[in-house]
Amino acid sequence: MVCLTPMSPSFADLYARFEAPISALDCGERCAPYNERGVPFCCDTRHTIPTAYMAEWEYLQANTDLWHTYQAPDPAESARLAAQVPEGQVLIECLGHKLCQRGFRSITCRAFPFFPYVTREGEFIGLSYYWEYEDRCWVISHLEVVTPAYLMQFVTTFEALFTAYPQEREGFRQEGIRMRRVFGRRKRAIPLLHRNGKCYKITPHNGRVRRVEPQAFGLHGVYQVVEKLPIDGERS
Numbered sequence: 001m002v003c004l005t006p007m008s009p010s011f012a013d014l015y016a017r018f019e020a021p022i023s024a025l026d027c028g029e030r031c032a033p034y035n036e037r038g039v040p041f042c043c044d045t046r047h048t049i050p051t052a053y054m055a056e057w058e059y060l061q062a063n064t065d066l067w068h069t070y071q072a073p074d075p076a077e078s079a080r081l082a083a084q085v086p087e088g089q090v091l092i093e094c095l096g097h098k099l100c101q102r103g104f105r106s107i108t109c110r111a112f113p114f115f116p117y118v119t120r121e122g123e124f125i126g127l128s129y130y131w132e133y134e135d136r137c138w139v140i141s142h143l144e145v146v147t148p149a150y151l152m153q154f155v156t157t158f159e160a161l162f163t164a165y166p167q168e169r170e171g172f173r174q175e176g177i178r179m180r181r182v183f184g185r186r187k188r189a190i191p192l193l194h195r196n197g198k199c200y201k202i203t204p205h206n207g208r209v210r211r212v213e214p215q216a217f218g219l220h221g222v223y224q225v226v227e228k229l230p231i232d233g234e235r236s
């Protein structure tokens with residue numbers, strides 16, 4: 001369990017300050033048709049399982065029946081997942097996207113598909129995304145839709161979390177290292193939505209950044225395929 005410092009914010013406050021939608025349109029309507037269950041990928045535990053900080057989990061249990069702890073289908077899967085959960089967090093599952101309560105979405109729901117990009121030196125400079133979802137998440141193929149309000153609220157929320165849980169900054173610094181390693185091997189630049197509101201490409205081997213338009217990263221997965229279909233010329 002993680003101890004909160006006296007400066008830690010309450011999750012009621014954090015939730016109230018991180019409520020801006022990721023984009024002006026409902027991105028779930030864009031991705032759900034490509035999930036065989038017709039559910040937005042980030043609301044389907046076959047694709048992603050939310051986590052909650054222990055204090056967050058206590059807040060949720062006290063205020064809503066939306067969530068329960070996630071139970072994997074078999075013990076081997078449970079053990080595999082348990083090994084991946086950061087210390088002081090718990091895997092959770094909601095009642096389903098049709099019963100979503102926006103005000104009680106976890107921080108992981110609100111942040112998806114992004115994580116705070118922390119440089120090797122420990123500076124939180126903006127947002128990058130969990131690239132494992134490039135093939136499914138419509139937002140990742142359309143970074144231009146991310147609103148300034150969402151970006152700002154994401155940054156202030158994670159600043160508050162890093163104050164409350166200093167080890168989280170290090171966890172995301174490690175995630176940045178992992179991303180640079182993977183993207184370096186693939187000879188790809190890392191997309192960054194900088195906290196200054198601009199978009200940049202990061203060169204993995206030296207961390208150099210250069211300004212680009214968000215569309216520069218192109219489409220991925222099914223969205224790239226749909227774009228090429230002869231009948232539908234519109235960008236999906």
Ligand code: SF4
Nearest residue numbers: 027031040042137138
């Ligand atoms: S964040 Fe991505 S996966 Fe989640 S609903 Fe939006 S487009 Fe779908």
Ligand code: SF4
Nearest residue numbers: 043094096097100109
């Ligand atoms: S709480 Fe809402 S946003 Fe979060 S996983 Fe459930 S349906 Fe999706």
